Amino acid sequence: MSDANKELLHEFILESNEGLQVINDKLAQYSKNPTSMEDFNGIYRAIHTIKGGARFMKLPELEALTHSIESVLDLIREGVLTYSSSFNDLILVGVDYIQAHIQSLENFGVEATIDTSILRSEILSFATSSAKSEKSSKTNAVETSFSGNFEAEDHTASSSEIVENNQIAEEVGEISTAATAVLQATPNEKQNAEKAIADTVVRVNVNLLDKIMNVVGELVLTRNQIVQLASAQETGDLIRLSTQLNSITSELQTDIMTTRMQPIGSILNRFERIVRDMARELDKKINLKIEGKDTELDKTLLEAIKDPLTHMVRNAVDHGMETIQERIKAGKPEEGNVTIRAYHEGGQVTIEISDDGRGIDKQRILAKAEEKGLIRPDEAARMADKEIYNLVFLPGFSTAAKVTNISGRGVGMDVVKTNIEKIGGHIEILTELGKGSVFKMRIPLTLAIIPALIVSSGEESFAIPQINLVELVRLEGDKLLQIEKIKDSEFFRLRGNIIPLARLSNTLDLPRVETEQESLNIVILNADGAMFGLIVDQILDTQEIVVKPLGKQIKNIGIYAGATIMGDGHVALILDVQGLANKCSLERGSGSKKTASGSEAVHQSQDLQEILLFSLSSKGLFAVPLSMITRLEEFDKNSVDYTSMSPITKYRDQPMPLLFLDEALGLSVGASKELPDIIPTFVISIDNLNYGFVVDKIIDVTATNFDLKKSGVEGACIIGTLFVNEKAVSIIDMYDLADKLKLGLRKKTYEITQGKRPTALVVEDTPMFRTLAVNIMREIGFDVLVATNGKEGIDILTQRYKDVQVIISDIEMPIMNGYEFVEILKSRNEYKNIPIIAVTSRYSEADIAKGKSAGFDTYLEKFKKEEIINAVQKHLGRGLS
């Protein structure tokens, strides 16, 4: 037996022994109180689990045996049979047989050589006769239940016999003695056999692990205090000992955390075999992809999700995936895909099980729910899609036309949901009929000791998880001027990027201490890719803190991730950086961020981009994408010098030309420009040269999804018009303008070989960005083909792939998004060598990784012309094909 199999068998034995323990206990309770469904369900689940394991481990005898027992339990559950003492005895005998098998497995690695077929037929007869004697009309149910999905030859012979109850009792008694004999026969051999596998592992009660974690948490806090006190002392000994205490505690902490944190791969690996076997059995072709095996999870949580995951994977293969024929008929590739993806996101672990199978049929769900009396017809009409899909989580629901052995009988999605919610998690279903489904589980990481930065604002201290921390900035004296203010919003430039700022005391409505600001502390944070700076009063310390969960009322505020107890005993709140970011951006932007339904949290699921709003001397509002702007400045009139060409000012020790934007756009009427005292300007960098564009007044920074209402006029350098707060704003095409003004260095163009310009494909749904990308490519000498989404991109490629040298693609697009597009590209020989560059506003580390693994050759942030040109050059630099 291979090592991997040995390990699996070992696990199975441990689990089954536990299960047998449970059965024995619960059976004892149940026999005293036969109305207790809780005990009954415990017995049922234990048998079911052993059966599933037996099937997986290819133990036919054990599987058949447990199947029989389960069938009887089913009848009891459905009310076809009622509990009786004969039933009890029968189950006990069955359990003995199960035990015999398990012991044999433990000692010899194979099932026991006892013949369980007699017992099984007895069980069937018992069930049948009891059903008949209870005048139940459901004897059909009995037979169907027993035949299940495998050979029922053993059973059919005796199914027509009606055996008296007491005769059964006698026979059961005989079998029972036989079973005991078998069990007693083994002790001698046991001594010669391998030492029982169970001894190499210690099963620890989860509560004990929790307690140890808490104690270690307290130790960490005390250690912190001692180290602090000791460092103030002069005594060498004390310092030496406290240092020792420090390292010992750290090691203990790491070890405890290690015992608890395990990579999720340890439970995901088993699915490869499960899916392979199931697919073979069901005559389906399935490719299983597992991503994120290294994602770590606390052990207790791992244990808790093992069963739900197994159930969902089986579901996906069994019910979600079509047969080969069905897929061919639907025009899908023969091989279906099931993907299990695990990743950390926003302080939670997300596990997705997705398939490209048949998806969930809303109508069938509604029909089934109505049939089972779970909803009324009038309710059905009013339900939103999400509510309909959530019906599968109701107890008593199962849409399988035939309940198979594979995904189980009613140990269903309701149990999955309950188990997940018990650990504080959340599950949702996303599906598209004909295309596939995604089951998304989110599990919070509330058990943790995390490193955090302690800050204070007002008179309160707060903890910020270090994982969100980018850097700390302290501004004093002159440097304070680096903070730029637009209307009521403050910004800060961090190495070329403009970062929005928020004052913690404002956001939290804390009493503000009005002092002269001599210095500012800014904590630069990363909220899932979006950076922002938090201005706090004081930066105190980095500490390891124990995260404790918050009650519902406080959790709902959305900006706190938990609470912790500080070294001095007082409670400090832990900030939820994502929640904070959402709150701040809502307050900052002007109205255009609220969606039609007025819902809050803006997560960058659309291409929301920030624009700088300003006015020029002519009437009307103008804007430029903020990402293009290097800096906002207000130059003093006196700092401007005049040369023969244009006004120049000094910007970072270099002379920088100033251009009047309205003149450049041809909007002013040529009257001589009297410079105002303060000159509002935005600086743009072109080919590494800085240019300052003077405007009339800088108004605001806001976010928009670039829903252009009117497209621009060619040559006027206006990309289009959109509405911000009901006002029309013209978006300026700065690249076009820069071209017109002949700014920057000589343009690079591509060698035109054989008189033919090379061709590029731009795939982008937002008109403005499409135009920008097209213009850039044209500028460097390409002919450009255009697609508004991935599907169109594929259509164009099928005809023109021979010509296309490079592809620029967005990610967020309707119909077919960038990920899907690039995956198809890389899977086809004709297209896979065409370099494809992603240009998107989704720019967190996770997004970049995702993009690269999906197949993008380069992954760029919107919208940096230089970078795009460099990337194109890089990929085609070797020459045109």
Added chain:
Amino acid sequence: MSTQFCTFKVGSNLFGIPVLDAQEVIMPIPVTKVPLADARTRGLINLRGQIVTLLGLREIFGMKQEDSLKYMNVVVRADDALFALVVDEINDVLDVEDSNFESTPSTVSPDLRPFVSGIYKLSGELLIILDLNKLLNF
């Protein structure tokens, strides 16, 4: 048959919760306020290493708030979280006859009604029984 209630005063009213639901009663200890929280959530306290959410009954019942340092905390448990109800003063544990239980009369203020499961008539005053579930899930 009788039931025991842990009783306490908020304003001029006498309230009670089943004694088994009350984990303990503690004197005021330092409270960490939660910025942006509803006024009814008065803050968080550290109870032997556990974080307990303080709920102000005066605030929940719409009574005038007093910034007094004279109050008591009645610690109760709901699911996995600990809460402390801030009350004016603690009274005795009372043993009342089940037969004296009555449904909430109209004299009980509408601000209190959503949280009341019923009353007991004691000699001289009304003992208003609170529904802990409703109270902790406002």
